[in-house]
Amino acid sequence: MRNTASSGMLMLGILIGILVVWAGETRGIWISPLVATFLWAVWAKRTAWQYAGAAIIAVVGYAIPLAVAARSFPVGKAADTVAAIMGFGHQGIIVWAFTFLLAMMQAAAGAWVGHALKSSVHAPAPRYSRPYRDW
Amino acid sequence: MKRIKSIISLILALAFTGLVLDAGVRGIGPLPALGPAFNPVTGVWTMAQGARTPRTETLNLPGLNHPVQIIFDARGTAYIKARTDHDLFLALGFLHAKSRLFQMDLMRRQGEGLLSQVVGPAALSSDKFELQLGLLRTARTNWLLMRRGNPARQALLAYSQGVNDVIRQDEAQGTLPVMFKLLGYRPAPWTPIDTLVIQGDMTQDLDYTTAPIEYQLLSQSLGASRTMAWFPIGEPNVQHPYDLGPYRKEALAPIESQTMTQVPFALAGGIPTGALPQSIGGNSAQSLPTGTSSANARAVALSDLASLTNAFHHSFSDSNNWAVSGAKTANGEPMLAGDPHLTQTLPSIWYQIAGQAPGYHFAGVSIPGTPMILIGHNQNIAWSLTNVQNQATFFYREKTSAAHPNQYFWDGAWRPMTLVHYQIPVKGRAAVPLTVKLTVHGPIMNQSGVSLAVDWVGALPSSDIQSMLGIIQARNFQRFRQALKLWHAPSQNFIYADNRGNIGLISAGYYPEVAHGQPWMPLSGTGPDDIVGTIPFNAVPQAYNPASQFVFSANQREVSNNYPYYIGNAMDFFSTGFRADTIYATLAHAKNLTPSSFATLQNNTQDMLAKTMTPELLAALRDQSLSTLQSQAAQLLHGWNGTMGVNNPQATIWWFFINQYLKDTFGPWWSQDHVPVSQDANLGLSITTEAGNPLTDDLEAWTAKDPNNPAFSLPNGTHRTADMVMAEAFKQTVASLAKKLGTNPTQWQWGQVHFRKFASLAQIPALAYGPRGSSGDSWTVDAADGGLVSGAGPSWRMIVSWQGPGKRPFAEGVYPGGQSENPLSPWYENQVAAWWNGHYYPMESFSQAKRQPGSATWTLNP
Numbered sequence: 001m002r003n004t005a006s007s008g009m010l011m012l013g014i015l016i017g018i019l020v021v022w023a024g025e026t027r028g029i030w031i032s033p034l035v036a037t038f039l040w041a042v043w044a045k046r047t048a049w050q051y052a053g054a055a056i057i058a059v060v061g062y063a064i065p066l067a068v069a070a071r072s073f074p075v076g077k078a079a080d081t082v083a084a085i086m087g088f089g090h091q092g093i094i095v096w097a098f099t100f101l102l103a104m105m106q107a108a109a110g111a112w113v114g115h116a117l118k119s120s121v122h123a124p125a126p127r128y129s130r131p132y133r134d135w
Numbered sequence: 136m137k138r139i140k141s142i143i144s145l146i147l148a149l150a151f152t153g154l155v156l157d158a159g160v161r162g163i164g165p166l167p168a169l170g171p172a173f174n175p176v177t178g179v180w181t182m183a184q185g186a187r188t189p190r191t192e193t194l195n196l197p198g199l200n201h202p203v204q205i206i207f208d209a210r211g212t213a214y215i216k217a218r219t220d221h222d223l224f225l226a227l228g229f230l231h232a233k234s235r236l237f238q239m240d241l242m243r244r245q246g247e248g249l250l251s252q253v254v255g256p257a258a259l260s261s262d263k264f265e266l267q268l269g270l271l272r273t274a275r276t277n278w279l280l281m282r283r284g285n286p287a288r289q290a291l292l293a294y295s296q297g298v299n300d301v302i303r304q305d306e307a308q309g310t311l312p313v314m315f316k317l318l319g320y321r322p323a324p325w326t327p328i329d330t331l332v333i334q335g336d337m338t339q340d341l342d343y344t345t346a347p348i349e350y351q352l353l354s355q356s357l358g359a360s361r362t363m364a365w366f367p368i369g370e371p372n373v374q375h376p377y378d379l380g381p382y383r384k385e386a387l388a389p390i391e392s393q394t395m396t397q398v399p400f401a402l403a404g405g406i407p408t409g410a411l412p413q414s415i416g417g418n419s420a421q422s423l424p425t426g427t428s429s430a431n432a433r434a435v436a437l438s439d440l441a442s443l444t445n446a447f448h449h450s451f452s453d454s455n456n457w458a459v460s461g462a463k464t465a466n467g468e469p470m471l472a473g474d475p476h477l478t479q480t481l482p483s484i485w486y487q488i489a490g491q492a493p494g495y496h497f498a499g500v501s502i503p504g505t506p507m508i509l510i511g512h513n514q515n516i517a518w519s520l521t522n523v524q525n526q527a528t529f530f531y532r533e534k535t536s537a538a539h540p541n542q543y544f545w546d547g548a549w550r551p552m553t554l555v556h557y558q559i560p561v562k563g564r565a566a567v568p569l570t571v572k573l574t575v576h577g578p579i580m581n582q583s584g585v586s587l588a589v590d591w592v593g594a595l596p597s598s599d600i601q602s603m604l605g606i607i608q609a610r611n612f613q614r615f616r617q618a619l620k621l622w623h624a625p626s627q628n629f630i631y632a633d634n635r636g637n638i639g640l641i642s643a644g645y646y647p648e649v650a651h652g653q654p655w656m657p658l659s660g661t662g663p664d665d666i667v668g669t670i671p672f673n674a675v676p677q678a679y680n681p682a683s684q685f686v687f688s689a690n691q692r693e694v695s696n697n698y699p700y701y702i703g704n705a706m707d708f709f710s711t712g713f714r715a716d717t718i719y720a721t722l723a724h725a726k727n728l729t730p731s732s733f734a735t736l737q738n739n740t741q742d743m744l745a746k747t748m749t750p751e752l753l754a755a756l757r758d759q760s761l762s763t764l765q766s767q768a769a770q771l772l773h774g775w776n777g778t779m780g781v782n783n784p785q786a787t788i789w790w791f792f793i794n795q796y797l798k799d800t801f802g803p804w805w806s807q808d809h810v811p812v813s814q815d816a817n818l819g820l821s822i823t824t825e826a827g828n829p830l831t832d833d834l835e836a837w838t839a840k841d842p843n844n845p846a847f848s849l850p851n852g853t854h855r856t857a858d859m860v861m862a863e864a865f866k867q868t869v870a871s872l873a874k875k876l877g878t879n880p881t882q883w884q885w886g887q888v889h890f891r892k893f894a895s896l897a898q899i900p901a902l903a904y905g906p907r908g909s910s911g912d913s914w915t916v917d918a919a920d921g922g923l924v925s926g927a928g929p930s931w932r933m934i935v936s937w938q939g940p941g942k943r944p945f946a947e948g949v950y951p952g953g954q955s956e957n958p959l960s961p962w963y964e965n966q967v968a969a970w971w972n973g974h975y976y977p978m979e980s981f982s983q984a985k986r987q988p989g990s991a992t993w994t995l996n997p
Contacts, residue, residue, distance in 0.1 A: 001531075008161060010699075014946055021327065021743075022176075025174055025175055025176040026176045026177070026309075027177075028171070028174065028177040028309045030159060030170035030173075030178070031156070031159065032171065034152070034155070034156075045298075061578075062175050065175045065176045066175045066180060069175075069180065069183060069184060070183075072184075072187075072188065073183035073184050073187060074183050074186060074959055075180060075183045077183070077959055078179070078180055078182045078183035078186075078959055079180075081182065081313075081901070081902075081958050081959055082179045082182065082317070084899070084901030084902070085224065085313070085314070085317060085899050085901065085902065086166075086317065089901075092732050095173070097177065098169065098172075098173050099173040099175060099178075099180075102169050102170065102173045102174075103184040104158065104521075105158070106155060106159075108151070108155075109148065109152040110152075110153045112144075112147075112148035112151060112152075113145065113148040113152055114147060115144075115148075116141060116144040116145035116147075116148040117145055117148075117842045119137075119141035119144065120138060120141035120142050120144075120145050
């Protein structure tokens, strides 16, 4: 039960993080993934979850509005055209790459700072000091 | 130990975060700031959303007095219906900005010398040139001269408000056009001065010339005698002036106001604009570097000019308009056509609109950034424009002395120059200082040795907007003519037709006259050669209901050789007259003309010079020994009527031949006399250069009537005739084409070597249209200017056929582009196909548009 509850909290945390990213984007706050993933990393306990969750928050947070837009607008063509304007031919994949690179870099930075800050303030307890059931 | 590791990790994490933020804020290398640019909701991705065509909806537009309706037809043409004139102009500003905000910003930056701020040092020479020439100074003066109550002032203020509403909304919603995001800047608020700068851009495009410098370079190399023989004041070939006289010789009229330089100021509301000068003073600046020779000085000026974007440097002299009375039309009512030839870009220079308000009722095309149509019709009159081509730029050699730094000698005394200091912001670099020296004649375009001040009509305030608003409201020729008295620059041939059976043409604008000196050359700056006035309005070329029953202009000289004033010379830059020949030949004896007849003429690709000179070429070849290939090529030309069709091999042979004929005739002289083509490309021997224009006139005249002209002989005295040079040029042409296109002349189609390309205004190849094999050349009515890859030509084609008093005209038009600047929009280039195929779209009324299937309506609420 505790594992389920813990997983549920993690999912909720990720969902909130995604919403924070989305809300920030719509207001032009492009650093919202950085902020959201930092807060996530401070809140989440395990290192693996800190980084994996941050990646999910940033990527999904960026993907959702694009997916929503793609239902009504020519998002793929926009990528091709922007790539062409930037001098990359009509290689829209590059614009997609830049977009998600931006998300991932922020996720990495946010998670790393959050993790490091948490570690430096509260040095991690020995790995085996916790009861088995908390593993 | 673990804590130390954690702290080190934190430091590294913060450093990495700093790098991420830096990339987000400043970008990486040539990439824009990644953060704002690639944010999925407000970054470049909004281009997809912006591509959507308007839907029927209600929007809020601050500043309106009453609700306004805008209908968009299926092609994107906008129809505005407003209850006050103020609301009409505000809605127009809103519309322009919604569709063309980046174009508008680029155009104002061009004129204000602010391109470097967003594109970097590559635009620095353009910015320096513009700040020296002074479009911004003139625009500010224009604005200051607009008194309260001036309708142009009211229109400009309302229009600016509409533009700023869009800027505010776009910023709030993150929906600024994609180019702002990629270049990483936000548009400054729009001001009336920005509009007046765009007026200056167009004046520069149409009126600014360096022909006097070219005359001087030619005179120094070829000698004065040959220069004036080959580049005469009056064209040597037969042209068709529309104003045949009798002419009036009246005293010169004063030029209303001279260039003024104001101290920096902010508009009411505190909106600053442009690269305002940091300071202005007289005779107080730091000493500036000096050069060594006047030749050096000229080279500097020309290299500056070369740096201008193509869109704003007048290289080509093309446009057509004509009107016929009811005596020549099928329905017995006047009919008018106009097709201004400008650089063809995507987005186009034009935005098509119709507007209704208590004071206005019009349909036509506007220039984004300006609050009115320039060409179109109202309920009573129709009009269109071509360029007059008279001399509007005069160069003065100021007398300076090391003993009198920053002074010049004028009117018997040493005078202080006015020094204007600018700081040009440059993206990624420190601002670049620029000091502009002003004399009584105008800005000095360089500071090297002998100074050349530029006295340009475009630097004078001109009430063009007020004049155009008057035209839009005019109900008859008298009001039309009255409105044109305010028009000073660029001088334009305003053609006219009304619903009461009248036609007319007025070449409105300033025609500067000097009392002394040769105005086609650089003049003395000491006083006697100064401009002393302009041809009075009553004496400028004009016609009203002429006996011929038609009026027309195609940049040919508007008047006969006995016109009592100097208005310009063959190189500055009246057309060769070949388009005028075609129009004249078509209209002179025409009857029962219909809109379809006019459409056929507007899309005519017959080169009249080719038609008249080909028989002369064939006669020259008659006694020549020709190879099989040469005979085949010559055989093709037999019976050819000069049509520059895309599938015509004759067109290819002709075009390369006439260029070769030009080179073979004048090339030896150019080589012997060292004409400085490398210093000034305008002097190159090609039919598309400024020098090539009058030389082609010479060839036409001499080939027909003076085949032994000394110019055909070689400088070493070897005698040659026109026939000999033509035959040799033909053989060279065939050899060259065989090498280029193979040895079957029937396959030398014009469309294989001649293309049109509509470049992106931002010079982005991926957003351009073409190059695509095309018919026409520089001298066909359907002009393709610029050589083998044409970038200029009919930028808008319009036909208006009146149906009688009180009746709405039948009007149609098309331009090679679309209403939107968003490359993803269905309206980005949706009119290109129709334009290319010679088709037109009806110019409808508000109520007609409302009934159209696929139309959408915006209701704008205050």
